[in-house]
Amino acid sequence: MLAGSADTLVPATQSATVASLAPTLHRHTVLDGIGHNDPVWFGPYLAAVADNGDGS
Secondary structure, three states: OEEEOOOOOOOHHHHHHHHHOOOOOOOOEEEOOOOOOOHHHHOHHHHHHHHHOOOO
C-alpha cells in the first residue's frame, strides 16, 4: 500500500489503519509530503517505490 503524508482526501492515518487490518499486506509505504493527486503518483518514481519500497 502506498500513501502520501500530505494526502487530504485519504489521510495517512486512515491508510495506516487499513494497512494494519490487512493480514496479507506486503508493505505499507508513506511518501513524505505527497498529496492525493500529486504528479508523483503518475510517473516512473511510483514504479520504483512499488518495486523497491523506497524509491531508490
